Amino acid sequence: QVQLLESGGGLVQAGGSLRLSCAASGRTFSNNPMAWFRQAPGKEREFVARIRSSGITTYATDSVKGRFTISRDNAQNTVYLQMNNLKPEDTAVYYCAAQRQFAPYSTTARDYVYWGQGTQVTVSS
Numbered sequence: 001q002v003q004l005l006e007s008g009g010g011l012v013q014a015g016g017s018l019r020l021s022c023a024a025s026g027r028t029f030s031n032n033p034m035a036w037f038r039q040a041p042g043k044e045r046e047f048v049a050r051i052r053s054s055g056i057t058t059y060a061t062d063s064v065k066g067r068f069t070i071s072r073d074n075a076q077n078t079v080y081l082q083m084n085n086l087k088p089e090d091t092a093v094y095y096c097a098a099q100r101q102f103a104p105y106s107t108t109a110r111d112y113v114y115w116g117q118g119t120q121v122t123v124s125s
Contacts, residue, residue, distance in 0.1 A: 002026035002114055004096045009119030012086055016123070020081040022096030022116055030074040031101040036081045037109055038092035038121075045095070047107035049081065058107070064090075086123045093118040 008020040020036070035050040049070035050058045059065040069082040079096060097112035106112075 004098065004114055004116035006094065006096050006116040006119040009094060009121045011122045011124065014087055014123055014125050016086050017082070017084045018086065018121060020083070020094055020096075020119060020121075022079040022081075024077045024079075024098070024114075028074075029077055029098055032114075033099040033103055033105075034070075034072060034079045035097050035099075035107070035112060036070060036079075037095045037097055037112075038090075039095070039118075040089075040092040043092075045109050047109070048094070050105075050107060051079065053102075058105070060107070083121070086121075088123045088125045090121060091123050092121060094121050 003025045005023045012018055031053045033052050036048040037045050038048050039045040047060050048064055049068055051070045051072050057070050067085045072079045095118045096116040098114040099112050
């Protein structure tokens, strides 16, 4: 059974840092593009960052670029999201997601077929 399990969320003050992890199990995801999305209360799920199997990355413009870094360890079947200089507006449930193997570029949630259960990130002012 394929499973994505996020961890690392929590409560942090503005300006602080968190590192989210997403451990995949059930199969190898080394050839799957992986991404992080987030969803704040009352808002739609939004794209945060994506990483290809090659390590090439894409970030949501303006909101997180320069503060967040996505990375992956294919040997560990794990994807990370390092979040620095956190702001209250970063408060959301963060989801790890995977596209099918070798899938084309997409930042749209419906193109991701595997999802984790989410981890809460709360940034206090």
